[in-house]
Amino acid sequence: xxxxxxxxxxxxxSIAIVNNGAEILVNLISSQTNIHSLYGGVVPEIASRKHLExxxxxxEEALKRGGLSWKDIDAAAVSYGPGLTGSLLVGIAAAKTIxxxxxIPLVGxxxxxxxxxxxxxxxxTPELPALALLISGGHTCLAxxxxxxxxxxxxxxxxxxxxxxxxxxxxxxxxxxxxxxxxDKLAKIGNRKAVAFPRPYLKEYPYEFSFSGLKTAVLQYCKxxxxxxxNDACASLQEAVSDVLARKTVQALKExxxxxxxxxxxxxxxxxxxxxxxxxxxxxxxxxxIPPPVLCTDNAAMAACLAHYKHMKGIKSDLSLDAVxxxxxxxx
Numbered sequence: 001x002x003x004x005x006x007x008x009x010x011x012x013x014s015i016a017i018v019n020n021g022a023e024i025l026v027n028l029i030s031s032q033t034n035i036h037s038l039y040g041g042v043v044p045e046i047a048s049r050k051h052l053e054x055x056x057x058x059x060e061e062a063l064k065r066g067g068l069s070w071k072d073i074d075a076a077a078v079s080y081g082p083g084l085t086g087s088l089l090v091g092i093a094a095a096k097t098i099x100x101x102x103x104i105p106l107v108g109x110x111x112x113x114x115x116x117x118x119x120x121x122x123x124x125t126p127e128l129p130a131l132a133l134l135i136s137g138g139h140t141c142l143a144x145x146x147x148x149x150x151x152x153x154x155x156x157x158x159x160x161x162x163x164x165x166x167x168x169x170x171x172x173x174x175x176x177x178x179x180x181x182x183x184d185k186l187a188k189i190g191n192r193k194a195v196a197f198p199r200p201y202l203k204e205y206p207y208e209f210s211f212s213g214l215k216t217a218v219l220q221y222c223k224x225x226x227x228x229x230x231n232d233a234c235a236s237l238q239e240a241v242s243d244v245l246a247r248k249t250v251q252a253l254k255e256x257x258x259x260x261x262x263x264x265x266x267x268x269x270x271x272x273x274x275x276x277x278x279x280x281x282x283x284x285x286x287x288x289x290i291p292p293p294v295l296c297t298d299n300a301a302m303a304a305c306l307a308h309y310k311h312m313k314g315i316k317s318d319l320s321l322d323a324v325x326x327x328x329x330x331x332x
Contacts, residue, residue: 001311002074004059004098005304008091009083009111010137011036011047013054015062016300017073021308024121026066027294027301030054037177041167048086055094070102077300077307080108080317081327082138088323096319107307108317110332111298112139113151115264117305118291126289131258133249135273136265137163137180140209140245141329142252145262148309153329154252155207162241162267165211169218169237173230183234184270190235195221197240199247207248214240242276250280260287268296306332 002025005016011032017025032050036042063069078095080088092108099106116132132151134141140157160168163180170179175186197217200210218237222228253261261281267273268290281288295301310316310332324331 001308002068002072003304003308004062004073004076005300005307006055006076006078006091006095007111007298007300007303008051008055008087009079009081010087010298011042011050012298013051013058014298014300015055015058016304017062017066017068018121018301018304018308021305022121024301026062027299028058028062028065029294029297029299030058033178040171040177042084044084044086047084048090051087051090055090059094073098073102073104075105075107075307075311077107077109077304079111079114079303080321081111081324083111083323083325085323085325088325092321092323096321100319105311106317106319106321107310107315108321109303109306109310110327110329111303112141112329113332114302114306116145116262117309118264118295118299118302119262119289120305121295121301122289122291126260126262126287128260129258130260130262131249131252131256132262132264133245134265135162135245135263135267137161137167137267139265140211142207142248143329144256144258149313149315149332151329151332155205155209155248156329157209157211158202159210159212160215162211162245163265165215165241166267168215172215172219172222173233180267180270183238184272186231187235187238187272190229190231190233192235192239194229194232195236197221197236199240199243201244201247207252209244209248211241238270238272242273245273246276246280249277250284253284253286259285261289263288263290264296266297269293
């Protein structure tokens with residue numbers, strides 16, 4: 001079954017062609033980072049306008065690179081939330097048009113669990129049940145993946161997500177947008193123990209997260225130490241985040257007796273986080289899955305993968321599908 005996947009939830013336009021929810025034939029991503037970096041963050045109106053300009057040529061390019069024609073497409077998948085309303089609507093309109101004109105199934109997917117499905121596009125298929133950790137620019141979620149399309153949410157962020165914390169802290173330290181990659185780069189030559197940034201564990205809420213206080217701690221540190229070493233600050237901030245994520249994730253692995261960990265989302269590109277989770281899983285003989293960086297960021301292949309599993313369970317959408325910018329994890 002050949003899926004055409006569409007992802008436009010934020011500022012990346014992505015089109016993918018995936019066979020049977022497992023084999024990526026084409027995965028194209030058109031980034032708007034250079035545009036939004038001028039403003040220090042994503043400007044929703046600009047993002048949706050660029051999606052409009054990009055989506056049709058990108059679909060044509062995907063078909064060309066895959067050596068396929070429209071008649072080869074069996075189904076359409078699209079992210080319908082959460083995300084920016086205007087951006088989501090561009091992808092949904094394209095997917096619904098394709099579904100109607102070709103008379104093929106349409107499946108809308110939740111952008112959050114779709115990230116986890118990037119792990120099912122690897123050569124080795126993860127065994128279920130598994131623990132899933134989503135760490136991205138706007139979301140930090142910990143859930144048990146009991147089966148396909150069946151998640152039990154354990155906890156999520158109460159304020160800033162990991163990626164948001166990195167971006168805001170980077171701005172405080174005078175680094176360009178997006179801040180996460182810049183922090184990762186400078187942290188490689190910094191001292192992780194140089195600055196004692198707080199670890200917000202939320203003991204009464206063991207599987208929920210809060211990173212707004214960490215961002216504030218960075219602000220206070222920079223004000224008190226105007227000549228601070230930026231490499232050390234980045235390394236120390238990254239270590240604080242790593243400690244929080246690792247502690248809560250390991251605790252969940254133990255409590256629920258799980259031996260498989262799936263990590264996904266844009267922040268999963270961070271080299272220290274990848275290293276830390278490899279160390280933790282090795283200690284506990286747990287199997288770790290983290291997608292390659294190109295599948296950690298927003299991409300349409302993950303949407304097509306989740307859509308395939310939804311379709312196998314008889315779940316599909318109709319032409320009334322609409323954008324749900326605040327879509328919760330439970331509405332897969």
